[in-house]
Amino acid sequence: MKEIKISAPFDMHLHLREGQMLINVLPYTSAVFPRGVVMGNLPIPVDTAEKAIKYKSEILADDVTFNPIMTIMLTRNTTPAIIREAYNHGIKVIKYIPEGVSTNSEYGVPLNKLHEFYEVMETAEELGMILSGHWEAPFNINGNPIEELCREEEAIPFLAAIINCFPKLKIVVEHASTYGMIEYVKNAPNTVAATLTAHHALLDYSDVCDKTGKIIGSDLYCKPIAKKAIDRSAVLQTMISGNPKFFFGSDSAPHYAENKKRTPPAAGIFTAPVVMPLLCEIFDNNNALSKIENFTSRFGPKFYGLPLNEGKITVRREKWTVPYETNGIKIFLGRRELNWKVV
Numbered sequence: 001m002k003e004i005k006i007s008a009p010f011d012m013h014l015h016l017r018e019g020q021m022l023i024n025v026l027p028y029t030s031a032v033f034p035r036g037v038v039m040g041n042l043p044i045p046v047d048t049a050e051k052a053i054k055y056k057s058e059i060l061a062d063d064v065t066f067n068p069i070m071t072i073m074l075t076r077n078t079t080p081a082i083i084r085e086a087y088n089h090g091i092k093v094i095k096y097i098p099e100g101v102s103t104n105s106e107y108g109v110p111l112n113k114l115h116e117f118y119e120v121m122e123t124a125e126e127l128g129m130i131l132s133g134h135w136e137a138p139f140n141i142n143g144n145p146i147e148e149l150c151r152e153e154e155a156i157p158f159l160a161a162i163i164n165c166f167p168k169l170k171i172v173v174e175h176a177s178t179y180g181m182i183e184y185v186k187n188a189p190n191t192v193a194a195t196l197t198a199h200h201a202l203l204d205y206s207d208v209c210d211k212t213g214k215i216i217g218s219d220l221y222c223k224p225i226a227k228k229a230i231d232r233s234a235v236l237q238t239m240i241s242g243n244p245k246f247f248f249g250s251d252s253a254p255h256y257a258e259n260k261k262r263t264p265p266a267a268g269i270f271t272a273p274v275v276m277p278l279l280c281e282i283f284d285n286n287n288a289l290s291k292i293e294n295f296t297s298r299f300g301p302k303f304y305g306l307p308l309n310e311g312k313i314t315v316r317r318e319k320w321t322v323p324y325e326t327n328g329i330k331i332f333l334g335r336r337e338l339n340w341k342v343v
């Protein structure tokens with residue numbers, strides 16, 4: 001196949017940041033993805049309808065062609081009334097990120113405190129909202145850090161508790177990165193789905209850290225961290241399997257180069273400029289190009305209850321070299337040659 005023409009894709013997990021960074025990165029997403037779920041874990045979290053509306057208008061001021069699906073972050077201040085108010089303003093997604101797990105998670109509710117927010121969950125369930133969560137446990141019950149490779153699977157019991165208590169609540173497991181979590185989602189009720197990233201289908205832990213756990217690839221450092229070969233293979237095989245519970249969310253997370261160079265580096269990889277060509281390579285290399293449209297453009301909106309995007313995009317088999325950086329932001333796979341290009 002020389003080119004594919006598919007229904008315009010959705011990015012169901014996206015970090016656009018604010019201010020100049022937003023201006024710098026949004027065009028890379030909006031050129032390919034007309035819609036995306038914009039994460040509300042900013043340094044000052046988007047945790048009220050008012051803040052979400054303000055953030056939405058900032059995004060639209062940069063690019064009216066992009067249609068952001070806004071989220072409201074679950075923080076220690078969240079109440080059922082705040083959730084209801086957000087819903088009444090068209091916000092259907094609650095972003096959950098546990099405290100201390102990744103960039104801008106300082107205001108998140110720890111996993112072991114989630115039970116204090118069950119009235120919030122109840123309201124979300126009643127309204128038909130979606131709980132989109134970063135399911136990783138950074139600390140054990142004694143408050144000591146859990147090894148990064150185990151954090152996702154350690155969060156499964158907390159996730160299971162929510163699923164059991166709120167059988168009608170739609171839950172998204174963001175960036176499932178382990179065999180164990182993927183198997184869990186496959187076997188969970190149909191109210192539970194997961195997003196998969198391109199980079200977790202490509203990277204191994206050994207690309208990011210040495211045997212002692214020291215970070216050797218700061219540009220590739222993200223949360224959840226890239227895992228073992230068995231996990232990478234599970235992400236890839238699930239992505240191309242055609243299972244509607246799994247859809248695309250890039251988790252494109254830009255940082256300025258100086259923040260990637262510090263110790264420890266800022267967690268996140270800026271994949272938006274390359275991610276659609278990269279997915280084409282992954283699907284093409286695995287003889288699964290016919291399944292890419294479902295993964296990028298249909299399963300996500302179906303789970304969210306959204307109409308498909310109008311319009312199509314064309315991706316062509318054409319070599320190009322990825323720029324190293326843009327406005328001081330390192331691009332994933334910079335200087336590498338890719339075989340597919342969005343035209």
Ligand SMILES: [Zn+2]
Pocket residue numbers: 013015039251253
């Ligand atoms: Zn994220």
